[in-house]
Amino acid sequence: ATARLLEPWLGSGLNIDELPVPRLIIVTIDEASPPDFAAMRAAITPKIPTAALDDHRTWVDRLVAMAHTTVTIGIAVLALMLSATVLTVVFATRGAMAGNGHIIEVLHFVGAEARFIAREFRWHFLVTGMKGAAAGGALAIVVFIVFSWWSSRNMATPEADQATALFGNFAIGSAGYFGVGLMVLVIGALTAATSHATVVAYLSDIDVRQPDAG
Structure with a gap:
């Protein structure tokens, strides 16, 4: 050899x-x-005094530490994204209720249950959240396809080798596409649940203030 x-x-x-x-x-x-x-x-x-035994432990430990750091950063970014999504839905729901506050109060006072009113908002924000998540998921898939095509066109070049070493293989496979679809469903469900909780809290606040208004 x-x-x-x-x-x-x-x-x-x-x-x-x-x-x-x-x-x-x-x-x-x-x-x-x-x-x-x-x-x-x-x-x-x-x-053999001139022999050297190298177990690559230092090099491997550095790679493992870098991989763990990257995973931690990714999880933190995901948590921040989900938190921003929840806050955005809360403010959007409150804004929608503020614009239709008198209608909501009338419906609530004449006997409309909180679940009925919350269901209307939940369905609206579920559809909106699914549309936004689907658009983001489609864009992510396009990005992966473009980078995968670029990597295949520049195979065995220094640029492609460096990109592969830093980010891995850009081909996510069927499991990756399933994960994108699952994330779309999670975002939609999170949006609907957040809007539902916000509406219920708003109506509960109305019930608390109702004796004062009377």
Whole structure:
């Protein structure tokens, strides 16, 4: 293998024994029961002083730490996005109720149940949330398709190698598309639930203020 690696520069028919080429031995370990690297290093060094045992632990630990940091940042961004969605729906629902406050109060006072009024708002914001989430999901799919196409067109280039090393493979597969669809449903359900809770809280506040108004 060493001769084949050196062949483009030194030609064929090399006698590796006559060249001061370091020997590289790659050993695959059992991850379930890894060996004691410290004991191996202590046993090898006295017998072969010029030998070096590299278990890539430092390099792997850095990659693992970077991956964990990236996952944590992604979860934090998702939590912020969901929080922003909830606050946006709350303010939008309150704005809609403020614009139709007199109608809501009349309906409530003449006997319309809170569930009936909340159901109308819930359905409206469910449809609106599903439309927005579907638009965002479609845009995300388009972004993945474009980057996947770019990666396939620039395969084996430094740019593609760097992008793959940083972000991984842009092809998300059927599971990824299913995840996008599931996220659309989650956003729609979250929007509907938030609007429902906001309307119920608003009507409860009306009930609290009703004796004062009378």
